[in-house]
Amino acid sequence: MAIDPKSLDAPFTALAAFDWGGDVQPLAAIDAAVIASHGDAALRADLEKRLADLLGGKAPSAAKQYACRKLCLIGTAGCVPALAELLGSKEESHMARFALQQIAAPEAAAALRKALGEVAGDLKIGMIASLAARRDAESLPALTALVSGDSTVAAAAAEALGMLGTPEAAAALAAAKTSGVAAEAVVDARLACAEASAKAGKKAEAKSIYESILKAVGEAPATHRGRAVRMACQRGMFAAMEG
Amino acid sequence: MAASRAFQPSSSRRDFLKTAATAGAGVAAPYVITSKALGDATTPPASDRIVMGGIGIGNMGAGDQGAFLGMKDVQYVAVCDVRTRWREEGKKRADQRNGNGDCAAYVDFRELLARDDIDAVHIATPDHWHAIMTIAACRAGKDVYLQKPETLTLREGPLMVSAARRYGRVVSGGSQRVLDDYRGIVNPCWAGEVGTIKELDIAVGGPSMPCYLPAVPTPPDIDWELWLGPAPQQPFNPGRCDGNFGTGGGSWRSYIDYSGGSLTDWGAHHFGGAIFAADLRELQPSKVVYHPAANGHPAYVSVEYPNAVSIHHNRPHPLRPEKPSVAHGDAIRIYGDGVKREAKAVPLYRNGVGSIYADFLECVKSREKPFRDIELAANTMMSPHMIGIAYRLERSLEWDRQTQAFKGDAEANRLVDRARREPWII
Incomplete structure (x- = not known):
């Protein structure tokens, strides 16, 4: 009508x-x-x-x-x-x-x-x-500039880069100098990037990210968080090899 | 997740047992080894128990807490609620069960998630918090029992599933009714007695509505900012945040910023039972059909699954078959062709336990997927969410599972998710 x-x-x-x-x-x-x-x-x-x-x-x-x-x-x-x-x-x-x-x-x-x-x-x-x-790819430079130090803004920027999930975002995260809450966000975002790489068939890139995180987490993490991150890497590597 | 990120203490669970002291708003208490902690003939020692905390501890949260407090293999150590009354009552219940005053009480869920001694949490906040808290808990390495409806938007489901799978977490949805209340329709369907199921009718209330209640002074016993969280900034009104089960106004379940309304609230049970009975839990709808009001009948919406099964929401009486093959009152009516099919074993709770709560705990121990695994729960909730969108737009839609988007309808895709208020991000 x-x-x-x-x-x-x-x-x-x-x-x-x-x-x-x-x-x-x-x-x-x-x-x-x-x-x-x-x-x-x-x-x-x-x-x-x-x-x-x-x-x-x-x-x-x-x-x-x-x-x-x-x-x-x-x-x-x-x-x-x-x-x-x-x-x-x-x-x-x-x-x-x-x-x-x-x-x-x-x-x-x-x-x-x-x-x-x-x-x-x-x-x-x-x-x-x-x-x-x-998933605004044009935000990459601005987001990259924000992933530094220990702040909730840096953590959010890391999160956003993980959601972009591109090789460029993964590189920005790998180079980020962060601590505290932002450092945790970088790890989570890198896991997201690794999954995106594996899904895109870039298994070597995914494996490289997982190995880098595993090295930082260590063989026997003492916390629930550390163990969950380690498990995420191991599961991700296995899935990448299987896929 | 920036603002919901939990800071992780460096101590392990066992370190914590030696030195326990809680942080922030928690009630700090020195840890003393009691006989309860050491266990007895019927109770495992503390080191073998699942250490739990509860977030959103009023109404259904209180019910969930009561269920977990009744489990001998649970060590219940913390509650969290933005309302003083619920928080204090939740702590009191846990302290009474534990025989001490040690249960910590938090206003901010991030402080509870930061405790490394906690293995698992149950969450029963309003729906607008579910995805944020569940994803934060997974990242903190916690297992999660999450009240239904597990999602508020279509996009949240895959995000929660992704977090659960990525971090290897057990995440159980929380509809205790799906298996417990609907066996009368589930059993004959899975036994093949109904034949091939083609149609289902579900009668349950409609979607939620906008809330424009007037502002009243915010009482001191609620952290209103944290109650709202990712929802739009709106003034306090008790009718906006009351946890009663009504959906016609005067409860958060009525309003679109916090809930999908009766359609997803009671709908989580009814759709859950129907979808389970028809064995559709692994699927997602492919079409949503809006039937305009006609001939004196109100509008209604149907979802169609890829296997040609249709679920009708509130289809008017004269338009549906007179006699269902099986029914749960008038809430769920299932129509089969009556041609006997091969029976399938009904999926039950793990190890024959008697409740969805015990099923969750069994899976925390075994690392298996629970009865209402988050992926099945998210799939289930897609039907009422899509139906709600069709009612809002007053038109039919098509869903592409691969892209998680509606086909050829940009407006509908604007309703797949919503912007969360800063600083919340998932």
Whole structure:
């Protein structure tokens, strides 16, 4: 059933003032329009613009969360600038990523990479997580630069390199100078890279990673963690030989 | 995993037994060798017991803890919960069973996972934490008993399976009902009496909904930030985080950021029982069919498996066969062709033990896969998750097991997973 965009004026007016505990009934029309817009480019573009415009205004956080959830489903490159504006906000960054992570357009990845260089701490980890989820190969240099020392950011960057799983990511991890929590993350990420190598038929590369980790872990690790890592290497080498 | 990474102490389990002192928010206590620790005629000595801790210790967590406390081969040493009441009550139950005051109590699961003396954990937090905690536990070298529904998104299942396999961990899903409650339909199906199964009906509630409950002051007895964890930042409201079993509002099971709703909550049991009865646990659906509302009947969704078996969720009465071959009340109805097939042995708990909890412990010792191994659990949960996505999009979908993605539907693929709030990453 075709939806007249004018019929959405009142629901979007209500949305602009929507806060926690507010009446959700007017939002049902927007919910329905989002679903109905599948295959209707004009309606979808209209919805995307209205939702993106709301993000730039003074709408309450509940309204902005609602808009991000809808853009997660229908967003295109068109709404990326509005979402990108929120990436540096402690309150809104996650919901902006909630949408951006799922928008396939390269502009979305570019916005996340740009923010990666601008934000710090947990927000930076957020950018890393979303870029990793997108398997964004262009993030490799930035991620490589972050895998250093003992910090949760370095650990997240290592994790992301493991998710990339490419030979370049494996090389960056092998060269990383880390300690503590980041060093553990490097080991986990290298195991992921070894599995990716083995799956790609690069058995020698996989074996090399496993042997390197085994050497560091030692013959008889004293901890559950150490034994689990050793087991991961042994199982991985066996699987690589079998496969 | 950056923020959920557990720091590993250098001491071994036996070192810990000599010098035990817990860290952080834990209740530190000197270790004393008691008769309970040394064992007796019915209880193994402490060094032979499985040392366990529990994460998420209210509601079902309390039930799971009670089951493990009742096992003689469990040494229960730690609880973790972001709510003071659950944490204190969980510690009290363990201390009563242990006859001392030594059970440590943590707010942050990372501190519990950092203890190298702990061999295994049970997890019964809200669903949005399951994958993060399970993967962190596997990396810390712990075995895991995980309450159902094991996953919140389609992508989480393969990640958890990968972690379990990579680190050689025993990870059991936690639906005690699949084998215990549904034998009345499982046995005739596996005995071949139903014949070739073509269709199943499951009646259970629908998917979860967004939550916009109003903000109220956060009480001092909950770490709200840690309760939310990877979920979107939203204000405290008791109805948002209550652990009651309702799914119509007023519990976390109602809301999309924390749960798949009744469809995955009770659905984990009903789909689990039906999929087990029809021997579909190794498979994943290949099609999801959305049936729009028509002729006065509400919309419903079916999943189709590669072997041409269909499961219908809430198919209206007039549209389904009048008489099933076997049924569990009106919750599960199974239709076979009635042509007797060769019987297969029903997979049971290991060594004939009587519960899914004991099955897990048997597998911790033997290193075999448990009855509800995480891969089977993740496969099972895919049906209700896919059905939920079809309801949201109001259209049919096709699933490619190889790529773990919906075919030709970019929007549906946006719902395969979701961005987690920083600093959580899996």
